[in-house]
Amino acid sequence: MSTTIQEAPLVPGLPLVGSLPQMIANFPKMLLETAPSFGDVVRLNIAGTTMMVVSHPEMLEYILRDNHHNYVHGEMAAGQIGRVTPRGLFMLEGQEWLLERRMMQPYFHRKYLGRIMELLDETIVEQMDKLERESSEGVIDLANAVKRITISVFLRAIFSMGMDEAQMNKIGEAFDIAMRGTARRNKIGYIVPRSVRLPLDRKIDDALKYLGEVVTGIIRDRRESGQQGDDMMGMLLAAHDDETGARLSDESLLDEVKTLILGGYDTTSGSLLWATHLLSHHPAVTERLVRESREVLSTGRVGYENYNDLHYARWVFNETMRQKPVAWAIPRESIAEDVLGGYRIPAKTTIMIPVVHIHHDARWWDQPEKFMPERWEDKFGGAKHRFAYLPFGMGPRVCLGEQFAVTEGTLLLARLFERFEIEPLSPTAQQVDYNFTMAPQSMPVRIRRREASLTPA
16 A cells, blocks of 8 residues: 555535535446546535545445444444444444344354255245246236235335235335435435425335334244244244353344345345346347256255256356446445545544445456356356455355345346346346336336247357
8 A cells, every 4th residue: 555645535516515416426427427437536526515436346345344443334224224224234333233243144054045945936936926927917016926925025025924025025116215315315305305304205104113013923922922933033933152152132123034034125126137138138048047947946845955956047147236236336334444445534434345346357358348157167257356256245245045046046147047037128128126126116028928948048
């Protein structure tokens, strides 16, 4: 690092409001196209508040791993994720975070995921059957279908009992309102302070109240029954700290369930939609995916052993998350002043890690604009730096549900394309939401049952 400490370059903006209009209009585009052109550490003026964008993987390794204690989630995350899950693992810091992470981490190991694989696949097949009945007319909005399928599969994995599909769908709708609503409110907060109550605030609070009542009721019933259950809720109920014997309180359980949904539902549903969009432009990739899926899935129900044979499906899912990262940025806030790349990082500064830019940076990826699932034959996708691939973050605070989200997404992708031919009616993704996550909110497609045979290899 340079011994001369400088101020990072400032991205030009409008008087007073700075880069706020660009941030509100399409922040991912700004992070992809504008800010990084000024360097790996740049400053943004957001209505008088300084925000810094840091893009170099070596610096991200320092922020997310080596000096992660100095870079917390901060006010931006607290205003959004913290409003939905204030006591969840995502928002905890220090010893509280360490204790809860230590309790939960063993239950997200592959051997525990193996216990729920058959439950996952059974639910996915049920949802594929339902989708086939619904698609008899030929044209559907795949975004609605995928969201319903994903939340049903995810919630069945968490709560294997005591919840019907209508309730699952309602939970998905409430979660969408809460997360996307808080993201919009965060942006509006630069203009209308959060202390001023808006109709949007009431809508968010109503959604959170519903989520709290439903999940708290399930937790209470499970505790009273004395049956932990062989699902993710059972794992959370069993979670304890070997050193202290501490267990998760009902309040923590509620927030950890919401955190799991946050980490898995949006990432999986958004990535499936992006995968469909990308595959529609790459017929050879689609054919290889279908061949593998048919070979592996023809054995019937999928357990963890034959799931591991879905190599190409997993590569397609990983490459989709590289090309179109649903979690398009990672926010952090510095506690104490620091120096990165010779630039001063003031204390209490919001830092944005532009995942969407890093995943497309030719310094770290060969032909980054090309959709090439085969690059994932290498464990790290051929990335020239480990911290150049960040769909779930990195370091000690990497998303605990990463393995589950990839497992669910891979299996859903294989089941979906093994059974259906899907043709988006538009060559470009429509109505992409850039608030909390980056994903199409609508995707009209022509869908039909796939023919029994493919052309010879």
